[in-house]
Amino acid sequence: MTPVRTLGLPQHSPAVDPGALPARVTIWEVGARDGLQNESTVVGVDVKQEFLRRLAAAGLTVLEATSFVSPRWVPQLADAAELLAALPRLPGVRYPVLVPNERGLDRAVEAGVADIAIFASATESFARRNLNRSMDEQFAMFEPVVRRAREAGLRVRGYLSMCFGDPWEGPADPASVTAAGRRLLDLGCEQLSLGDTIGVATPGQVETLLRSFGTAGVPTAQLAVHFHDTYGQALSNTYTALRAGVSTVDSAAGGLGGCPFAGSATGNLATEDLVWMLDGLGIEHGVDLDALVRTSVWMAERLGRPSASRVVTALGGDS
Incomplete structure (x- = not known):
């Protein structure tokens, strides 16, 4: 299927004072990792490789490719080493991978990656359920991972989950989230991605949390945002973050993904919806929005269901 611009819309023009927004946004595409990891049907390594190739051809330059977690935890990503071995390294394209511990780091180094990410929790409950660690124990686990990765010349990103609320503790306390995020940055993470893991955030909460990080001396340039769209707030939350100076946004092509702790979650912010707003x-x-829509239509066909992206639905119909 080829996407059709049914309304023949022209290029959009800025709707607000451009001085209040970043001139350029880096899209951190997580569809191949965060998007596919919750799929019950195993996606073949050849499909994943082609998905990443198409995403890169559409102009995305940061493609989180896979994760070196235990195959028992995430069977979908058991082919991480095979995928990376088959993946051509394109100039200007980064392929970060997620690692949970030192063993994961060893495997990532063996695979020749240049970027890794670690994933911590902002709440005690999720730390224990997701990592089987307390809050303090998770940072102790990550310390040698970050240190060794930096010594090896790797870039390190820190994910912080449940930044706006979790199913067991309710709304998150901004001061506690900020303290947890500072610990990841103090370990040596170059960037911190603030995750709305179950998609409950609202723009007011986003403003409050970003202000809390600013008060704590964390430059906005070190922050990224990662929104899920459970309550339809992902785009408005992203816009709020952009107005606060954030210039790195996580998203997944076609809105792939979800959260096992929020049954109604529709997945990550769709990259196509983000691109439409940025335009x-x-x-x-x-x-290239057309190329990206074609990619998500292609992947939706392989998954056997329509894309969750509103933009893909609008532009990717039959032709």
Whole structure:
């Protein structure tokens, strides 16, 4: 299927004062990792490789490819080493991988990666359920991972989950989230991605949390945002973060993904929906929307269900 611009819309023009927004946004595409990891049907390594190739051809330059977690935890990503071995390294394209511990780091180094990410929790309950560690124990586990990765010349990103609320503890305390995020940065993470893991955040909460990090001396340039769209707030939350100066946004092509702790979650912010909004704001991003829509239509066909992205639905119909 080829996407059709049914309304023949022209290029959008900036709707707000561009001085209040970043001139360019880096899209951290997580569809191949965070998007596919919850799929019950195993996606073949050849499909994953082609998915990443198409995403890169559409202009995305940061493609989180896979994770070196235990295959028992995430069977979908058991082919991580095979995928990376078959993946051509394209100039200007980064392929970060997620690692949970030192063993995962060893496997990532063996695979020749240049970027890793670790994933911590902002709440005690999720730390114990997701990592089988207390809050303090998770940081102790990550310390040698980050240290060794930096010594090896790798870039390290820190994910912080449940930044706006979790199913067991309710709404998150901004001060506690900020303290947890500072610990990841103090370990040596170059960037911190603030995750709305179950999709409950609202723009007011986003403003409050970003203000808390600023008060704690964390530059906005070190922060990224990662929103799920459970309550339809992902785009408005992203816009709020952009107005606060955030210029790295996580998203998944076609809105792939979800959270096993929020049954109604529709997945990550769809990259196509993000690109449409960025176009309307006059913010550069480097992505070919038509090529991206074709990619998500292609992947949706392989998964056997329609894309969750509103933009893909609007532009990717039959032709």
